[in-house]
Amino acid sequence: MASTTSFLNAVAIRRSVYNLKNSSPISQARIQEIVHEAVKYCPSAFNIRSTRFVTPTTFPKEVYDLLVPRIELFRAAYGIVLFFDDPSTISNVPLVFHPFFTQYPEIHDHAAGMLQFVVWTALAAEGLGCNLQHYQPGITPWVKEKFDVPEHWKLTAQLVFGEIVEGPGPEKERTGLDEAVKVFGGKE
Ligand SMILES: Cc1cc2nc3c(=O)[nH]c(=O)nc-3n(C[C@H](O)[C@H](O)[C@H](O)COP(=O)(O)O)c2cc1C
Secondary structure, eight states, rough: OOSSSHHHHHHHHHHHHHEEEEEESSSSHHHHHHHHHHHHHHOGGGOOEEEEOOOOOOOOGGGGGSOOOGGGGGGSSSSEEEEEEGGGGGSSSSSGGHHHHOOOOOHHHHHHHHHHHHHHHHHHHTTTTEEEETTTTHHHHHHHHHHOOOOOEEEEEEEEEEEEOOOOOOOOOOOOHHHOOOOOOOOO
């Protein structure tokens, strides 16, 4: 199912939304479909596709028992996507390219970030409120046991989502754009 929101518009409307409730404007099937599409089409170095996901259909709220009270707000949300990296996928890459991953170990984080952004933006385009969290390593042992996750998977982020109660807050300042983008030369 194609979204009617154009890509850049979807990028522009994606925000961090924290005040969420335990419902969703779209079905579980559609949420799962979005995650699968993101995995299928997101690029990764040498097409290694090392990012792994757990998308529980029932939000395991007891995770919040492990966290500081500030996080309590998110207990009210509908779902969570847990992002992991599987470093063993390096074995799918020809040996000759392995030094690349040694020299740029952060490349896995780049790929993970791309996927997190795609899933976040796509869910937001469907009307869900989302916020990206980094509860690890505090919740890592619980997550691995709860979802029978292989020991070598590395938990990288959690996307909390649900129907929006309120927010996002006011538009954030988009300062420093001139410093961020330098254009040299160019065509008329
Ligand atoms: C790599 C990355 C890590 C982030 N980690 C957190 C986090 O741990 N907790 C949180 O509440 N927000 C987190 N955020 C959200 C940012 O604070 C937020 O995206 C930024 O302030 C811009 O606001 P917006 O999302 O409303 O556009 C993270 C964002 C990125 C891109």
